[in-house]
Amino acid sequence: MVHPDTELRFVSPEIGWGVFATRPIPRGTIAWALDALDQRFNAVELAALPPYARAQLDKYSYVDSRGDHILCWDHARFFNHSCAANCLSVGYDFELAVRDIAAGEELTDDYGTLNPAEPFPCCCGDATCRGQVQPDDHARIGDTWNQLARDDFFLIRTVPQPLWDVVAERPVIEAALDDPNRLRSIHHHFAALRRADSAARR
Numbered sequence: 001m002v003h004p005d006t007e008l009r010f011v012s013p014e015i016g017w018g019v020f021a022t023r024p025i026p027r028g029t030i031a032w033a034l035d036a037l038d039q040r041f042n043a044v045e046l047a048a049l050p051p052y053a054r055a056q057l058d059k060y061s062y063v064d065s066r067g068d069h070i071l072c073w074d075h076a077r078f079f080n081h082s083c084a085a086n087c088l089s090v091g092y093d094f095e096l097a098v099r100d101i102a103a104g105e106e107l108t109d110d111y112g113t114l115n116p117a118e119p120f121p122c123c124c125g126d127a128t129c130r131g132q133v134q135p136d137d138h139a140r141i142g143d144t145w146n147q148l149a150r151d152d153f154f155l156i157r158t159v160p161q162p163l164w165d166v167v168a169e170r171p172v173i174e175a176a177l178d179d180p181n182r183l184r185s186i187h188h189h190f191a192a193l194r195r196a197d198s199a200a201r202r
């Protein structure tokens with residue numbers, strides 16, 4: 001479920017729709033959290049889908065740490081990519097605002113964190129644009145994402161969290177807030193992918 005202070009707006013014919021803040025969203029806010037209405041597809045379910053459904057899933061879903069495809073039921077599925085994303089994860093099933101997001105600003109995440117199957121060109125326009133998002137971006141940028149999101153994770157208790165009741169991993173998160181040594185890494189998201197790679201090499 002995406003943060004309640006957001007709405008869907010049309011960006012351009014090239015980009016399509018995007019998710020925009022209707023009020024300021026401070027750093028450390030949970031901007032999106034996996035919820036009970038989001039749909040999960042494992043490899044078997046994916047293979048059973050007809051082509052038209054698979055095409056939509058490829059466009060709108062992401063791949064989680066278990067290697068499952070997740071299709072968000074609400075406008076969270078219209079989050080666009082930016083190489084300087086203002087929302088990131090630290091390895092849990094939610095995204096944090098890693099900067100203060102102003103009213104009217106688009107919420108973005110980095111598709112490199114979402115286990116993309118194929119490279120795709122990026123024209124996000126940021127000075128740090130990578131030009132292309134690669135399936136293995138996490139190997140090069142994972143530590144940077146981790147550091148960025150880690151700092152913001154510890155702001156979770158300091159800002160309003162309208163999605164807190166949606167977050168299924170609350171006990172694990174509380175434990176990490178109390179003891180930074182228990183904080184998960186963003187590399188957790190890529191674990192299933194690495195397991196599949198090493199199985200394929202065997």
Ligand SMILES: [Zn+2]
Binds near residue numbers: 123125126
């Ligand atoms: Zn870019």
